[in-house]
Amino acid sequence: MTVETRTAVLRGTRAETVNVEVDVRRGLPVFQATGLPRKAAGEVKERVRAALSNSGFDYPMRRITVNCRPQIRGEGDQLDLAVAVAILVATGQATGKRLGQSAFIGQLALDGRLVGGRGGLALVLAALETGNSRVVMPAGCVWPVPAAAERLVPAASLREVIQWLERGWLPRQPALPEPDPAVPSPVDLAGIIGQEAAKRALTVSLAGGHHLLLVGPPGLGKSMLGEACSGLLPELRPEEAVEVTAIHNALGLWEGPALMTRAPVRRPPPGVSAVRLLGGGKPWRAGELALAHRGVLLMDDVVEARPDTRQALLAAMEPYAIGWLGLPAEPVAFTMVASANPCPCGHAGDLDQACTCVPREVRAHQRRLSAAWLDRVAIGVYVNRAGVADQGPEAGLTSREVREAIAIARGRQANRYQIAPVRLNGQVDRGQLLEKGNFAPAALRLVERAAGQLGLSVRRSDHCLRVARTIADLAGRERVEEGDTAEALGLRPVWRSEGSGG
Secondary structure (H helix, E strand, O other): OEEEEEEEEEEOOEEEEEEEEEEEEOOOOEEEEEOOOHHHHHHHHHHHHHHHHHOOOOOOOOEEEEEEEOOOOOOOOOOHHHHHHHHHHHOOOOOOOOOOOEEEOOEEOOOOEEEOOOOHHHHHHHHHHOOOOEEEEEHHHOOOOOOOHHHEEEEOEHHHHHHHHHHOOOOOOOOOOOOOOOOOOOOOHHHOOOOHHHHHHHHHHHHHOOOEEEEOOOOOOHHHHHHOHHHHOOEOOHHHHHHHHHHHHHOOOOOOOOOOOEOOEEOOOOOOOHHHHHEEOOOOEEOHHHHOOOOEEEEOOHHHOOHHHHHHHHHHOOOOOOOOOOOOOOOOOOEEEEEEOOOOOOOOOOOOOOOOOOHHHHHHHHHOOOHHHHHOOOEEEEOOHHHHHOOOOOOOOOHHHHHHHHHHHHHHHHHHHOOOOOOOHHHOOHHHHHHHOOEOHHHHHHHHHHHHHHOOOHHHHHHHHHHHHHHHHHHOOOOEOHHHHHHHHHOOOOOOOOOOOO
16 A cells, blocks of 8 residues: 655755655565665664554554655655654554645654654745645644644654544644843944944944945954944844744754744854855855845955955845755845955054055955955945044944834835845845835935946946935935935945055
8 A cells, every 4th residue: 555645854954845655565574765865764764663663553564665756865864754654554553534735744763752853944834835734743843933833733752643643633732932032242332432434334234234344444343343233133023033043943053942033143254165155065054144144244354255255255245146056945135244454454544553565565455355346335434543533423322222223224124115035125126126215306316426427337326225215214214315315325335545555
């Protein structure tokens, strides 16, 4: 007799559904599996055999053939429950009337307990997205997926699963876990002296998802501003929390079952490679960009990064340009906050300390960030010693106050576009921006004049419009005025080389 069940297996940071066919017939007692690696097949066989026997069921001394569609490459440890259920139904030890619209996810312990594993949230999401009315899963791994709790069947053991198949018995749903507690940022904006222009640029960057470049001498707060990002990012929206948690759980970086509510802030180590940034290798592993999804990627001293890494960032900085290497997933959406010294010694343009570099060294240093690379950065600011004495209108604001303003601005953007997967102004294309951005004619004319006089590229002009829309959102204005575009033009990144030594 042949019985088919459904399950899901992990593939990278996402999961895909798999149909498991089990045929049990007379013949020499042998367990054969096709469509999954030989090592995984042997492990599934031994776990299922022990779990059936220790749960009071008979393991059939017959010819058992297991086939997985599509073929599984990699891990198959979550197939146990689907295979065991199919064997029990095929041998008449359980009824199969609820198999048709159900998926069975989980690994079996040798005593028949149902246990979870890495990537449990991604597996559940894949099973739900393919139309299964019920997803049977380990009781200790029930994730609080919005609007899906009634479709989850938590079970502690193989015997409980069979009781549900036979009588429709639903175990009591466990209490949903509390969200992860908020951890205060180690750096509060109020503790950074001066640098109000840089704080303003960081606020606009995080509010609209615009890439930011901080340039200036060392020791003036560039790294501290980056460290403050974790305290400025608002809580993730429910759908974003599911996306982010699924990625980190698939990589074993978040156990759960509570969802992550804080946006991730990733700081790759110096000398990070393009593979580690984008993802890859054997076995395949997600990169820093995937881990920064819906959050911030901090790139300290980006000029000194490896050439292949800077080239990878060049492609990644386009909105939704990078996916998980062709895997079935929503592309990565992140905000880059990068810092750089303006020259090898770091003091080009410094008003207090003379630059010791010769002009050719400064030019070679600055050429590492190509015009095309800089053109993809929406906001730039020069962090200098004079900025320490800045006392702008936002001076003294705490990270909590700025975070609340950013959350309100982001809410306006989400309500405005309502176009999946767009959430922020920095992710919207030009057509959608002009259609829904509500720009005053004078604001558009200013950008057009600036493009002609300053030689701005089309991409740079679009950046100015996106940043101006964010500035208006922070101010609570429905309409983008000329003053908003004027500030956006002033925030465009410029490499500073004044003060270089001879």
